[in-house]
Amino acid sequence: MATELLLLSLQEILFIAISGTLICIAVHFVPVGGAPAAMAQATGIGTGTVELAAGSGLVGLLTASYMYSSVPDAPMALVLAAGAIGSMTMMAVTMFFGGLVYAYGVGVPFASAQVKKDPITGARQDIYMSKGTQGQGLPMVCYVSGLIGGALGGIGGAMIYFALESIYKPLIGESAPAVAGIFTMGVFYVNAVIASYGVGGTIEGFHDPKFRRVLPKDTLTAFIVSLLCGVVAVLIAWGMV
Amino acid sequence: MVLDLTMSMAILALMGALATIAGCLEDLESDVGSQSNPNSQVQLAPQMNFLHRIYNKAVSGEPVSNGMSAVISGTVTVVLLDKGFFLLTAIALGALVGAIVLGIFATTSYAGRVASQARFKQPLYMDIMRYTTPSIISHNFIMNVCLVSLAYIQCVVLGHPFPIPFLALVWGITAGAVGSSVGDVHYGAEREFQNREFGCGLNTALSGRIVIKAESGLRNSIDNVWFCAKYGGPVTGLGLGLVVFLSSWPATIIQPRTIDDFWLTIIIGLIIVVLLGIAHRLVEYSINNAYGPYKEEKNEKEAAA
Numbered sequence: 001m002a003t004e005l006l007l008l009s010l011q012e013i014l015f016i017a018i019s020g021t022l023i024c025i026a027v028h029f030v031p032v033g034g035a036p037a038a039m040a041q042a043t044g045i046g047t048g049t050v051e052l053a054a055g056s057g058l059v060g061l062l063t064a065s066y067m068y069s070s071v072p073d074a075p076m077a078l079v080l081a082a083g084a085i086g087s088m089t090m091m092a093v094t095m096f097f098g099g100l101v102y103a104y105g106v107g108v109p110f111a112s113a114q115v116k117k118d119p120i121t122g123a124r125q126d127i128y129m130s131k132g133t134q135g136q137g138l139p140m141v142c143y144v145s146g147l148i149g150g151a152l153g154g155i156g157g158a159m160i161y162f163a164l165e166s167i168y169k170p171l172i173g174e175s176a177p178a179v180a181g182i183f184t185m186g187v188f189y190v191n192a193v194i195a196s197y198g199v200g201g202t203i204e205g206f207h208d209p210k211f212r213r214v215l216p217k218d219t220l221t222a223f224i225v226s227l228l229c230g231v232v233a234v235l236i237a238w239g240m241v
Numbered sequence: 242m243v244l245d246l247t248m249s250m251a252i253l254a255l256m257g258a259l260a261t262i263a264g265c266l267e268d269l270e271s272d273v274g275s276q277s278n279p280n281s282q283v284q285l286a287p288q289m290n291f292l293h294r295i296y297n298k299a300v301s302g303e304p305v306s307n308g309m310s311a312v313i314s315g316t317v318t319v320v321l322l323d324k325g326f327f328l329l330t331a332i333a334l335g336a337l338v339g340a341i342v343l344g345i346f347a348t349t350s351y352a353g354r355v356a357s358q359a360r361f362k363q364p365l366y367m368d369i370m371r372y373t374t375p376s377i378i379s380h381n382f383i384m385n386v387c388l389v390s391l392a393y394i395q396c397v398v399l400g401h402p403f404p405i406p407f408l409a410l411v412w413g414i415t416a417g418a419v420g421s422s423v424g425d426v427h428y429g430a431e432r433e434f435q436n437r438e439f440g441c442g443l444n445t446a447l448s449g450r451i452v453i454k455a456e457s458g459l460r461n462s463i464d465n466v467w468f469c470a471k472y473g474g475p476v477t478g479l480g481l482g483l484v485v486f487l488s489s490w491p492a493t494i495i496q497p498r499t500i501d502d503f504w505l506t507i508i509i510g511l512i513i514v515v516l517l518g519i520a521h522r523l524v525e526y527s528i529n530n531a532y533g534p535y536k537e538e539k540n541e542k543e544a545a546a
Contacts, residue, residue: 035282038277039443040426048302061411069402092521101473109532
């Protein structure tokens with residue numbers, strides 16, 4: 001029975017593996033500086049990678065699931081886009097208000113320590129860095145990187161939800177969204193933690209040299225782990241039969 | 242439940258208001274209990290010979306601890322509703338249980354953390370525990386009430402497929418993520434190092450050298466929350482309120498029926514994101530000109546001259 005279910009759900013398992021990998025890649029894009037950024041000693045948002053990625057991804061999950069329940073015959077692209085927009089909105093608002101606190105609450109200009117000029121606006125960065133810090137605030141390149149991360153995370157979360165909902169719905173009917181949602185959250189945390197270990201807790205975004213260094217290894221790890229998560233998700237469904 | 246446009250907008254406004262209060266109180270709760278990233282400095286201070294009277298809870302990362310209290314509140318509320326309790330009573334009792342559980346975690350983690358710092362002679366102040374723990378519980382209580390109400394509206398009125406406890410968990414985690422990204426910076430980078438020149442940026446060498454004296458006497462966590470309530474807390478509230486409002490506003494205003502309408506809501510969402518990006522760039526441009534550039538460019542100009 002279990003093997004039969006696994007064979008029937010191969011496509012869903014693959015979806016979960018791909019979306020887990022997307023979430024892991026997304027976390028690399030999110031500019032988080034951890035405790036040093038909360039003290040305005042490093043560039044990025046002053047929180048942990050896992051916390052922010054999960055927060056934004058879950059808002060995406062809420063918008064995607066609401067969209068999917070309103071239009072059950074919605075194409076997958078629409079559900080994924082809804083997830084991406086939800087996550088991007090959360091990310092954009094959080095980074096904007098975080099920037100307001102850096103600007104008017106702490107009083108530091110935005111500067112990246114990793115590039116001399118912002119690749120997007122072309123503005124000089126090094127002259128705005130204060131002594132003894134590794135940059136501060138959220139320059140535009142970090143902001144854009146965060147938005148890309150939000151979009152990928154939202155797409156990943158929505159895709160897992162889409163896949164799991166289609167497995168669970170015939171088995172448990174109305175309770176399917178809740179179980180699928182909780183499992184999506186689990187896969188989100190698993191992949192966010194993998195990325196967090198890879199980047200060592202802090203990263204500025206796609207312009208950070210760390211990004212290219214750790215991304216391939218983390219992506220492979222996330223794919224394998226998410227594949228396992230997918231198998232487990234289907235085996236859970238076996239208990240529902 | 243199908244609502245007309247006016248009612249949908251009213252519901253959305255209510256959700257935004259609830260989220261604003263929840264976000265504000267979430268941040269202030271993390272300031273009064275000293276949680277999340279800024280707490281690393283509070284923990285480091287005794288090692289640098291800065292013995293302090295600041296509460297030191299840090300149950301876990303802010304999203305997780307807030308998610309925990311919100312989901313407990315949501316679960317208890319659902320159980321009470323099932324038993325026939327009146328809605329507001331059920332929410333209030335559920336929120337109280339969630340807040341008390343967080344209060345228990347706060348007390349044990351404060352005692353545990355300070356006890357582990359005994360070698361640095363950091364005392365455990367019983368009066369701080371007595372005064373601050375009820376403040377943590379009450380801040381968290383209001384956050385729980387708002388988040389469970391928000392979850393109730395989404396689940397029952399708007400017909401979201403997720404159950405109330407799960408929605409409360411998601412909003413608790415999101416509130417923690419926004420609070421830890423926005424408001425905590427005001428506590429960590431400004432209030433803890435208020436004796437440094439405003440706008441100087443914080444040298445890494447200053448780590449752990451937090452301000453331990455208040456306007457009068459020794460500084461405690463109540464002083465910190467008084468300061469953060471002036472900027473960090475309200476900005477966090479606005480942030481969470483806008484996350485809730487803007488993520489639902491396009492779908493509410495268009496009331497989509499066809500797939501084309503849904504694509505339109507997504508395009509509107511994208512426009513909102515782009516507008517926020519432009520606003521962020523304007524802030525960056527204006528404050529970089531206001532505070533900077535720092536000395537190096539002046540030196541370069543002098544050298545060029």
